[in-house]
Amino acid sequence: MSRTSAPGGRRRFLRGGAALAGAALAPVAAAGERISAVGQAKPLEVAPWSKTPGEPALWHPYGQPSEFEKNVIRRSRGAAPFPGANSSMTPLQDLHGIITPTGLVFERHHAGIPLIDPAQHRLAVHGLVARPTLFTMDDLVRLPSVSRIHFLECSGNTGREWKGSGTASLQFSHGLLSCCEWTGVPLSVVLDEVGVDPDGAWILAEGADAAGMTRSIPLAKALDDALLVYAQNGERLRPEHGYPLRLFLPGFEGNMSVKWLRRLKVGRQPFMSREETSKYTDSLPDGTARQFTFLMETKSVITFPAPDHRLREAGFYEISGLAWTGRGRIKRVDVSTDGGRSWVAADLQAPVLDRALTRFRLAWRWDGTPTVLQSRAVDEGGYVQPTGKQLVAARGLESGYHFNAIQSWKVAADGVITNVQV
Numbered sequence: 001m002s003r004t005s006a007p008g009g010r011r012r013f014l015r016g017g018a019a020l021a022g023a024a025l026a027p028v029a030a031a032g033e034r035i036s037a038v039g040q041a042k043p044l045e046v047a048p049w050s051k052t053p054g055e056p057a058l059w060h061p062y063g064q065p066s067e068f069e070k071n072v073i074r075r076s077r078g079a080a081p082f083p084g085a086n087s088s089m090t091p092l093q094d095l096h097g098i099i100t101p102t103g104l105v106f107e108r109h110h111a112g113i114p115l116i117d118p119a120q121h122r123l124a125v126h127g128l129v130a131r132p133t134l135f136t137m138d139d140l141v142r143l144p145s146v147s148r149i150h151f152l153e154c155s156g157n158t159g160r161e162w163k164g165s166g167t168a169s170l171q172f173s174h175g176l177l178s179c180c181e182w183t184g185v186p187l188s189v190v191l192d193e194v195g196v197d198p199d200g201a202w203i204l205a206e207g208a209d210a211a212g213m214t215r216s217i218p219l220a221k222a223l224d225d226a227l228l229v230y231a232q233n234g235e236r237l238r239p240e241h242g243y244p245l246r247l248f249l250p251g252f253e254g255n256m257s258v259k260w261l262r263r264l265k266v267g268r269q270p271f272m273s274r275e276e277t278s279k280y281t282d283s284l285p286d287g288t289a290r291q292f293t294f295l296m297e298t299k300s301v302i303t304f305p306a307p308d309h310r311l312r313e314a315g316f317y318e319i320s321g322l323a324w325t326g327r328g329r330i331k332r333v334d335v336s337t338d339g340g341r342s343w344v345a346a347d348l349q350a351p352v353l354d355r356a357l358t359r360f361r362l363a364w365r366w367d368g369t370p371t372v373l374q375s376r377a378v379d380e381g382g383y384v385q386p387t388g389k390q391l392v393a394a395r396g397l398e399s400g401y402h403f404n405a406i407q408s409w410k411v412a413a414d415g416v417i418t419n420v421q422v
């Protein structure tokens, strides 16, 4: 099948016509509602909502989605092991484009969401620096700032797929993933203000939540593209995402983007906090463990159709999904509609941004027989998203983090979709 973009040429997927070059897309048989042919058309009814003025603007000073979209929500997998330690997942199956609405961005807290008064919040920067400094939020917001669109993924995302198909829905398999516009001060600007000692090589970042979350950040990353973020999708951070200040490390595992940031300490070596020794390390088949696996690997998933959906009938569907890589940009996404026997390059929706979600699309005609759908991302460096077997061969079965294998969705004859490993 060729790519679907045809400048100037209007495509007629649903109602006959030459649909896709090289792909036999039969007209969809009359099923469900269709617009009547001219001549048989009845006048449109005038619905109740067209007959009187609706609600005035100021009844909703902060807007909410339509009540008909009330199932598009974050969901949690289960009870927290101890107070405040839990997560909620983004409903990727219901989203469009690449930006995650702020209210649907997944949450991961180790000790709940602290309520922080920005007027009282301070960021301490100390350790191997010439001028240890306490910054207020006002101090930080005055500094030069940037806005960048990047994905944020928990390294535990898809962790349940290591030992078989661990989850029954896309939201629960891949929902620790989002993509926002982040605004803040480059950390390099603040480090310039305080003057990092030539011996400084690592920075401890500490959160103000009850978990006191701490991670060691390589100085090179801090100077390169780390951000001290105070705004997300155009407004100040929401409490659950770190209000009033969080660290953001593009392309690195979500855990390192420390929320409610209150302290940065420059040192010579990594600080060996709990989150980089006991947790967030990857056990390997030889009994050793990988440590400081910061980068989020190249990955993709089909978001429609997914187990959260059901196909009503055979016929045309646009397969759509997301691809991303901590290594930079996505170069290509291949899609298979026959369980990996053949692959077709999907269309990539522009803009394809550095370390952001990339939307891909492929026109598909389902013939109504059982099949398996897969996507495989390739990044600009040529790295190819592995199969589950390749990943397990390299990493064994004892890792919980950094699972980035190709995801398979099985479509049954009745249109029910399930998570399978092939």
Ligand SMILES: Nc1nc2c(c(=O)[nH]1)N[C@H]1C(S)=C(S)[C@@H](COP(=O)(O)O)O[C@H]1N2
Pocket: 105, 106, 107, 108, 109, 110, 111, 152, 153, 154, 155, 206, 207, 208, 209, 211, 212, 213, 240, 241, 242, 253, 254, 255, 256, 257, 258, 259, 260
């Ligand atoms: N202070 C603090 N920072 C934190 C956490 C936390 O519990 N406390 N959770 C981390 C983890 S594991 C992830 S995946 C991301 C989640 O960010 P989000 O809740 O904004 O999606 O924040 C990270 N930063």
Ligand SMILES: [Mo]
Pocket: 108, 153, 154, 155, 156, 254, 255
């Ligand atoms: Mo995480």
